[in-house]
Amino acid sequence: LRYHCGARSRNAKMAADLGELLVPYMPTIRVPRAGDRVFKSECAFSYDSPESEGGLYVCMNTFLGFGREHVERHYRKTGQSVYMLLKRHVKEVRGAAGGAISRRRNGRVFLDLELNRDFNGDEYECEDEAKLVIFPDHFEIPLPNIEELPALVTIACDAALNAASAYKKQESDSWDEEIQVSKHARSLRQQDNGVRIPPSGWKCQKCEMRENLWLNLTDGAVLCGKWFFDGAGGNGHALDHYKDTNFPLAVKLDNITADGADIYSFDEEEAVLDPHISEHLQHFGIDMLQMQQNGTENGHLNTESVRPRVSEWEVIQESGMKLKEVYGSGFTGIKNLGNSCYLGTTMQVLFSIPEFQRAYVGNLQRIYDYSPLDPTTDFSTQMAKLGHGLLSGLYSKPPMKSELIEQVMREEYKHQSKGISPKMFKAMVSKGHPEFSSNRQQDAHEFFLHLINLVERNSAGSENPSDVFRYLVEERVQCCQTQKVCYNQKVDYLMQLPAPMEAASNREELIAYEAKRREAEENMRAPPEPVRARIPFTACLQAFTEPENVPDFWSSALQAKSAGVKTSRFASFPEYLVVQIKKFTFGVDWVPKKLDLSIDVPDFLDLSRLRGTGLQAGEEELPDLTPPIVLPEDTRGKDHFQVSPDIDESAAMQLAEMGFPLEACRKAVYYTGNMGPEMAFNWIIAHMEEPDFAEPLALPSFMEPGPSMASLGLAATPLDNQPPEESIAILTSMGFPRRHTVQALKATNNNLERALDWIFTHPEREEEASDDLLDMSDIMEPNDNTFSNANTNSHSTLSPDQDASGPRIKDGPGRYELFAFISHMGASTMSGRYVCHIKKEGRWVIFNDHKVCLSERPPKDLGYIYFYRRLSSC
16 A cells, blocks of 8 residues: 555656646647648658658657757757657568558557558558657657656647648648539530541630630530739630620630649539549540550559550560669669659669759758748758758668668668658649649659749749759741741740651561551451550750641741741750650540660760750841731721730730740730740840839820831830839838949839739849949950850850840850660550669669669660760860
8 A cells, every 4th residue: 555655646646747847848739730731750851751860850849850960950949848759669560562561559659650551562560759859958758658747748749640641731732622523414405517636736716826725515616714814814805705605604625634734614613523524524525534555553553554564664674684683872772752753763863963962952051950940841941951851761671681780670671771752752842733743643744843933933043953954945936928938036044856757777576567467456356566666866966956837827937827947956065965755645536655765876966066056147037016906806997096915815914924024025025926925034134124114005096007016115215214213212211222222123114012923033144243334355264154155165164145134044065975764664655654863873774663773774775765965065
């Protein structure tokens, strides 16, 4: 009795001590609410987890997770003292896939196990422990301790321990939107008008717009949406069509997949579901069933789609060969989250480039020290984290080899060399994107461009590693009737090469195979062994240089629409050249198809002959005139009618997002004849110093003479565009230089909010800040920033024609060496898998998800995206 009384007394004293200890911190301890994300599986700054040696610390106020190396930073920055330390001890049970997963717990479930089975199907037992840790003394309180802890602390700990994963919550939020079935779905009547929608080449039937197009499910009309209806521009013709016809449902054309489509009800004024969407689309020749048969099942190809591609899978993955695994810095794999190999391969290649390594991993401590309070949503932080995870070698360690501890290795070795998991990175880069935020397979080419866009947007005021990919394309357009030409330039990051099947070296073999395949199909026999087309790389380059027809070309020489042809050349050569082989296409039934190609892609590439030459002797330029303004019928004959300009507002908004004044962007689009944002951008660069640059578009009345460069406002009386001193003072008080502030205000028509955005998107050049009186031609920066002639063959240079507010272009010789390529295995971009090969230390290495090995036979002829680096000058 005395023993039990003594124990009860000691417990009461301990409870009182713990209560007193936690009293000062009670205001900082929160119970997770419905909208809170609890990051209890991964550190915000590293890939430490509860399975790591130091465990994972979860802040009991923000619910962010931190590894032992990074929790002190969060404590110093926020003053938050109470953390929950989570540790998981994993033991391998067996190496056979299938069967129930055995779990062993201490008392009750503490952690939400997201994955108890690794990529190979090995199963594991888990022992979990949790403690409260109070900083800075690292005082630990084991959990559960329900009787000893205050009620609020107990409730908060229990809620945090049993909360759903932060990533599962994001997934749920993105998919569980309350989209209702449309009241028109079951009773929709479709017209038998013979309309069949082709798999490409769509345009609005009223304004000929080629983006943000919607298919009306009643009559098959293809019309544009309205402004920002789906993040893109439009003229609202789909809505106008509904008002005229009362046909209620429309589907977005470029979002139709085997999994579904985006459907909008004009009558209900919201996004809706249509249980019969497959048959409604089939009515217009779009076969979703065929898409599904060529799609994926649980992240893997169906047997039907795998069968004809077996050899491709084996060759690309180098199956059947004893590949030697490699470990350490630069040889860390990236786990496949189910359908995330497009992301993993792209990031492996990018972080093999020194500029990306320097921008993020080289600035790791500075990025981490200045990261926001929620680093999980900060682009620079998550890029630095991913880069460090790949390059540090901490997550790529070889297994123990000693036979004496083989038994210990089987029982205690815990995923030590299985790479890093990009869950937090994927959630950050895909947020708000309709495709990359889903769990479907995506196109690595599209993800590469998406990531470059994010790098551009988040590099204001700091080194922009995507500069190495940026180059200028020279487009020459010729009027076929008058033979007059015009030259334009546009910015690009990737060279797309056609794959001309007619140039295949085994064309006769392909024709014979196709005949056998059709015969087997007609007689319901097994198809013959597929034959892969072998296309010379020179044929791809030749197809790239061939002239192409310009749809709806308006000739300023004829003042009418005419036939036009366009050829493209390099106006500059990038530091790193990305080449995509156009392997994917659509059949007439809308089913995405992949061309089975083998291309002899060279290790060394010289594109010098593809450099643009500009206007040549004997060529005559097209007049600098704009297309005539098309007036509505009911306005003709009315005197002094103020014309409403025909402007591609989507192109104007794209330019405005770059920081240019909206009115200037609208003028640029108008004066360049609605020929796209690239041409309008060139107009902006040429006219941005004019005093009325940001003034609204001024048009003549209907009865006045036709439009000309003078009468359309370009020769207007100069205005005093000096920004108000009070606006300059506000911005300079934030630490921005006066010169840069004045530029920003002038470029945004003295709008303070837009001027601030302009400053961040147009960082001041060092040479401008150092001396306002220096001429640009007198400034010679070392290395990559040297200004010189664009045709020089020395080092990379900045083009001398570049305006400070324009895109930063590095130029140099067009000679390259292949250092990486991404390959795709499968029937379409919506299925299959990606792997990449990267040349490191003179050896090719294959990155196949978490597995990293020395390559024996790199399948360079089957690649999808190739990465070249400029050869050093001799």
